[in-house]
Amino acid sequence: MILSDEQLARYSRHITLKEIGVKGQKKLLAAKVLIIGAGGLGAPAAMYLAAAGVGTIGIADCDDVELSNLQRQIIHTTEDVGKSKAESAAETIKALNPDVTVKAFHGYVNSSNIAELIADYDFIIDGADNFPTKFLINDACVLGDKPFCHAGILRFEGQLMTYVPDEGPCYRCIFEAPPPKDAVPSCREAGVIGAMAGIIGSMQALEAVKYITDQGELLTGAMLIFDGLKMEWRKVKLPKSVPSCPICGESPTITKLYDEEQPSCSLL
Known part of the structure; x- marks a missing residue:
């Protein structure tokens, strides 16, 4: 591949x-990167x-x-209200960079x-805001040997970690199963500051770029937690492996994909 003069200038x-x-x-x-969720997290990641x-x-x-999405989902505009998020995001990406091929999937x-x-992608971004989808992404990536970056935001706080096959714990190693339904409020219920989604x-x-270019240290084996009100970062060291993990442990009990429950469609 030879970079054109325009590409040399752009990059x-x-x-x-x-x-x-x-x-x-x-x-x-x-x-090739797949972003599951064109919402608060997926929007800045995609852009x-x-x-x-x-x-x-x-x-x-x-x-x-929806109109309420625009407070944080910066890939969409007022004119996009009513459009499929996947198609709206694809239009913005194409306008931003014609070098990029976008594949939009509108559906559960x-x-x-x-x-x-996930089969054809090199890295997966978890932009979901419900636990059933987050655990499904983890399980699919573990069984499919795909790296992915998990993240979650609520109010003024955010967290993220990265899973790479055989290099650190998966999401289920840390959170074995979803919490009881309604035990944790959603962004719709508790609110979220828009800039937290951007951060x-x-x-x-950045994790995806580092993985693709093989540079720096990924958040494998660590959870990065940010408190936006106090402007404090905390990096929590995670175990290298969890032998009892039900999907990547020594005696896995999860050997095929299943839905924890049918999640609502809302993705941050």
Whole structure:
């Protein structure tokens, strides 16, 4: 692959970085990232990955754009209200960077289709805001040997961790099963500051870029927690492995995908 003059100009700030350079930019242009959820987390992640020149970006979301989404879901505009989030996100990405091929999936992500959805991608972004989907993403990635970045936000707080096969714990290692229904409030119920979505979603994009270019340290074996009110970061060390994990432990009991429950369509 030879970069065109336009690409050399577009990605010049990447190419200047010794950690990226032309070689790293070519890796980004050849990479494929799937974002499950075109909402608060998926929106900034998608925009920064598109701007970075990730060659193929998949967007999966079953919802349509609502006016209340616009406080944090920056990939959508007022004119997009009523449109499929996946299609709205795809239009914004294409306008931002014509180098990017966008594949939009408007529908529920569930145990019957997620394995096929993730199969062709190099890295997965978890942009869901419900526990059934988060656990499903984890299970599909563990069984499919796919790396992914988990994140969650609520009120003024956010967290993220990255799973890479055989390099650290998975989501179920830390949170074995979803909490009881309604035990944890949703963003709709408890609220979330819009900028928190931008901070954490952008960090998910950074994790993807580091993985693709093989640079820096990923959040494998650690959970990064941010308190926006106190402006405090806390990095919690996680166990390298959890032998009792029901999906990646020594005697796994989860050997095929299933739906914890039918989640609501809302994705942050």
